[in-house]
Amino acid sequence: MLTPKRHQLIEQELSKKQMVTIQDLVDITGASESTIRRDLSELEKQSRLIRVHGGASIKNAGKQELSVPEKSSKNITEKKAIAAYATDLVEDYDCIYLDAGTTTFEMIPFLTNKNITVVTNGITHLDALSQFGIPTYLVGGLVKYNTSALIGQFARMSLLNYRFDKCFLGVNGIHAEYAYTTPDPEEAAIKQTALELSQKSFILADSSKLDQVSFTKIADLKAATIIINQTDHQMLNAINKKTNVKVVS
Amino acid sequence: MLTPKRHQLIEQELSKKQMVTIQDLVDITGASESTIRRDLSELEKQSRLIRVHGGASIKNAGKQELSVPEKSSKNITEKKAIAAYATDLVEDYDCIYLDAGTTTFEMIPFLTNKNITVVTNGITHLDALSQFGIPTYLVGGLVKYNTSALIGQFARMSLLNYRFDKCFLGVNGIHAEYAYTTPDPEEAAIKQTALELSQKSFILADSSKLDQVSFTKIADLKAATIIINQTDHQMLNAINKKTNVKVVS
DNA sequence: TCAAAAATAATCAAAATCAATCAAATTTTA
DNA sequence: TAAAATTTGATTGATTTTGATTATTTTTGA
Incomplete structure (x- = not known):
């Protein structure tokens, strides 16, 4: 070797x-x-x-946390557990959509050695995907600098060229009534489109997202399976009635 | 073979x-x-x-250094001069295509304060474009890790959504007979498409590219104006008869 | 604390890979 | 067509990498 x-x-x-x-x-x-x-x-x-x-x-004092600042360092262990669980759902020869964001980013190390193709709108994901040798297609579109994501109508059109076995999305809020929400309407549109193009859809979220409501609605709760870490949050019961929830312990 | x-x-x-x-x-x-x-x-x-x-x-296998291209080469001053000249051609409200590559990368600092929109297939350009606050659209497509460029049919289709006032391309070879060439056919296809979509086209090259021939032909010499640094290479005369050449001193 | 156990660094010979060389094969030029 | 130039593949000795061995250091736990 x-x-x-x-x-x-x-x-x-x-x-x-x-x-x-x-x-x-x-x-x-x-x-x-x-x-x-x-x-x-x-x-x-x-x-x-x-x-x-x-x-x-690993060097714990600031590695790729540089690219996506303080946000990722916080619940990193939880995110890793959620990511590991999500990755177990990926099968050989799947074509998956990986949303921009810190939780989906944590999935990448676990994706290695699976014979898959990834489509993503997350520019920060590219380094890691490259390092793990995963064939990757990037969605086109407007570069949103502060989140390093690709958004806008061109990104949406570009996405329409693909079909996915599974998609893995992050959100900012999960709420029994207001469902999945995120601040930027442009990003919401992309997430919506990815949902429509996927056979199976998964929302990755740590429990801090529960009961949160953000500006734009992405989809109804039933549009995806939620993967979330162990929590005693009471809202989980209400949500569980409306869609599948996988609790990672 | x-x-x-x-x-x-x-x-x-x-x-x-x-x-x-x-x-x-x-x-x-x-x-x-x-x-x-x-x-x-x-x-x-x-x-x-x-x-x-x-x-x-491949070039950056395993290393995350995608942000700053290597400044090791002594051609860097030449490249800067070529880039500066090229940038002078950019006018306010232009929409330009910036090819992936080191010479085009050097244009970015000079583009600041021009009221323009950039479309690019170069992932390494994004950091700099962001830093200088230039609105940027990224082409979609397959991520070619060793050059950090986007290529393939999806990239080409994605490109077809745009029209450019000017495009600025790099090439690997310029030859009086074999014209503009580059090793990767996929990359060549993208460059071709960019040329077709642009009102005016410019090839940025340092003189080491003269008389070189690579695997895939991109276009005839007359398809673009060449911007090149001062050199006494004899082939320049032959080329000058077939297309515009701007020599940067 | 001290001795046993585990991990490490240092050493060395075997194996793998490399650069240099040269003659044969191929291509180009005259 | 023959001569010259280039490319190729085999061979050689030099260099690098590797794994086993051994002496030294660090960790463990009684």
């Missing part, structure tokens, strides 16, 4: 688990301990990870 | 898999190890890939 390929595998495993043992990496790469040790030393020198006794860990 | 065909296969395989071993390429091309090694050396010299022990890898 080529050295950079091994390095890539190591980094992939790290972004999934934040920690790996040497033995894990030996199993994954099929290389010897010596080689893995040399790899870790090298990668640490490039400050792409931090070595610890017995393995390595 | 012809050398350009082999190079083409190598690049194809690389964009598919991000990394290839020499043995892979021997199997694919039927050529010997020696020949593949020579090919890889050559392609690395053209900075189309990076050689690694045992094979080759």
Whole structure:
């Protein structure tokens, strides 16, 4: 196996688990301990990870959190759990739509080695999708700089060229009565279109989105399955009556 | 098998898999190890890939550095001069197409304060365009990771939604007989389309591109005006008879 | 604290890969 | 068509990478 390929595998495993043992990496790469040790030393020198006794860990002080600022650092563990659950739903040869946003971003490390095609409107997703070697189509359209998403009528038209087995969307609010909402009407239109083009649709949300209402309605609750982390929020019951809810613990 | 065909296969395989071993390429091309090694050396010299022990890898495999193109080359001053000249041609309220690539990238700082709209297929351009506050539309399509450009039929279709006052393109070869050429047919198709959609078209090139021939022809020389830096290359005369050439000193 | 266990760094020989070389094959030129 | 130039593939010795071994350091837990 080529050295950079091994390095890539190591980094992939790290972004999934934040920690790996040497033995894990030996199993994954099929290389010897010596080689893995040399790899870790090298990668640490490039400050792409931090070595610890017995393995390595990610650099927690500001990695891709730079691109999508403080928002992502907050509920990161919850988001990872939700993302991992969502990724389990993806099957080989699926063509999926990955919405722009931090939760959907966390899905990417788990998508590796699945033989899939991704369509996205999230510019910040591209680096990671590239790193994990996932064939990717980007939606065209107006570049919305503050969120690095593609929006507008051109984005919508561009999206209409595709059909999806599954789509994974983020939202700003989930409410029993007002359903799924988001602040920007342009973004809402894109999400709507993605929903229409997908066989199955999933909304990824941490529990802080419950009971929130934002400016624009995206769709009725029943238009998608909600994937959310464990919570005792009372609204969940009301929502559960209107659509499928998968609770990740 | 012809050398350009082999190079083409190598690049194809690389964009598919991000990394290839020499043995892979021997199997694919039927050529010997020696020949593949020579090919890889050559392609690395053209900075189309990076050689690694045992094979080759695409340019930014695994690294997140998509924002700032490498400033290592000494051509950077020339490129800046060419870019500055090109930007002078842009007028207020123009809608322009900015091709992916390093020379066109250098135009962006000069575009600030012009009241224009930019359409581009270059993902690396986005950060800079954002920084200088230029309204930007991104073409959709397949993400070509090693060059961070958008290509393929979807990119072409997406492009057809627009009309341009001017377009600014990069090429890999300019030749009196073989005209404008570039290695990737998919990229060539995009450039072609941009040319067709533009009132006026400009090719930005430093003199190292003169007399070079790459795999795919983009268009006849007369399809665009060439903006090139000062050089005593003899081929310039032959080219000058066939199209407009602006020499930047 | 101290000794056993685990992990590491250092070392070295084997394996894999590489660059250099050269003759044969191919293409271009005269 | 023959000569010259280029490309190719095989061979060689040099270099790099690798995995096993061993001595050293760190961690563990009694």
